[in-house]
Amino acid sequence: MQTASPSATTLDCVKHLIGFDTTSRNSNLALIDWSAEILAGHGATIRRSFNADRSKANLFATFGEGPGGVVLSGHTDVVPVDGQAWRSNPFEAQVRDGRLYGRGACDMKGFIGVALAHAAQFAKAPLRSPIHLALSYDEEVGCLGIPVLLSELALAGIRPDGCVVGEPTDMQVVTAHKGGQAYRCRVHGRAAHSSLTPRGVNAIEYAARVITFIQDMAWKEERQGLQVEGFGVPYSTLSTNVISGGNGKNIIPAECEFFFDLRYVPGADPDQFIERIRRYITDELEPRMRARFSEAAVELERIFDVPMLDAAEQGSITLLAKSLLRPHASGKVSYGTEAGFFQGAGIPTVVCGPGSIDQAHRADEFVALSQLHQCERFMQNLVERLSTAPAVDCRTEQAMAATAE
Secondary structure, three states: OOOOOOOHHHHHHHHHHHOOOOEOOOOOHHHHHHHHHHHHHOOOEEEEEEOOOOOOEEEEEEEOOOOOOEEEEEEOOEOOOOOOOOOOOOOOOEEEOOEEEOOOHHHHHHHHHHHHHOHHHHHHOOOOOOEEEEEEOOOOOOOOOHHHHHHHHHHHOOOOOEEEEOOOOOOOEEEEEOEEEEEEEEEEOEOEEOOOHHHOEOHHHHHHHHHHHHHHHHHHHHHHOOOOOOOOOOOOEEEEEEEEEOOOOOEEOOEEEEEEEEEEOOOOOHHHHHHHHHHHHHHHHHHHHHOOOOOOEEEEEEEEEEOOEEOOOOOHHHHHHHHOOOOOOEEEEOOOOOHHHHHHOOOOEEEOOOOOHHHOOOOOOEEEHHHHHHHHHHHHHHHHHHHHOOOOOHHHHHHHHHOOO
């Protein structure tokens, strides 16, 4: 049986998007300008918002008139390919064996490409509620762009009825994901010759104590913490993922730095985790360190904070998204997205997009052509739905979702 494939227009859009090297360290302006040209060419109203030095931009495009509507949201940046062994140029998309390969193919230029390919259909449809397209910058380095975009929308008085964030979910409707925080811990000790240990304060050893404390917390959470059904890992997790320190094999290190990650389930309080770590540092470690060197210290700095998503299973956007899929399925995921930011801004949100998260961030990242085709059907059904109903109506959606299979 032949695998369903997307249209040539969709393939061309996704391939073109992959051709922009929008690794987070780079500007995304060329991609934004190209996307804006397509959307404006079909009559969309375009809004841009920028980072501080205007090297990166968000884009918000609207088809149709009136209040409300549905947002299709995606981030434009991708993770680096440094050190990865790709079979082909990651920024030159290739189709092989029913898959489209390239950096960002599933995370998440596939979804964006499908949306751009439907600009003409969005423009021609007799929409009774608007369709919005939101493209953000710097999601991969802490979701830096989406708060700027949402702030601009609030100032403009734009309040959509709902949002679909198109992260890769195999086109299943995701109603919940964990919140995520990342921290930098800097340990400041005192250097000394390794034969004179009493004269130094070993920053690596004290960093190791903090790391061990974090790991003990993680083990306890796994055994005794809040468990939430539906997640692949149903409890909150902590992990130390990067560490650096020391400058000589015979020198007691004065500095050590490490980064750790917290992923918390709905119902858990992230502040409680961090407060326990802070208390351990201030009550136990720093007094011991300062007994030898008064200026010794441990600094803890939060470097990003991605809110969790916890959408209502019978909420309007959940039921709408399910009604657009045949068959429909829903679930929860452990990774984070920009969906929690939309929810925090009062916009009901779910996550649904082509491809598998298992392929994201890896060498030879790909999205199955059948997934792009399924996403096309999702977009087409959305256009039909918003052309026949004036707004997102929970009762109508519930009836549609119940008969979707």
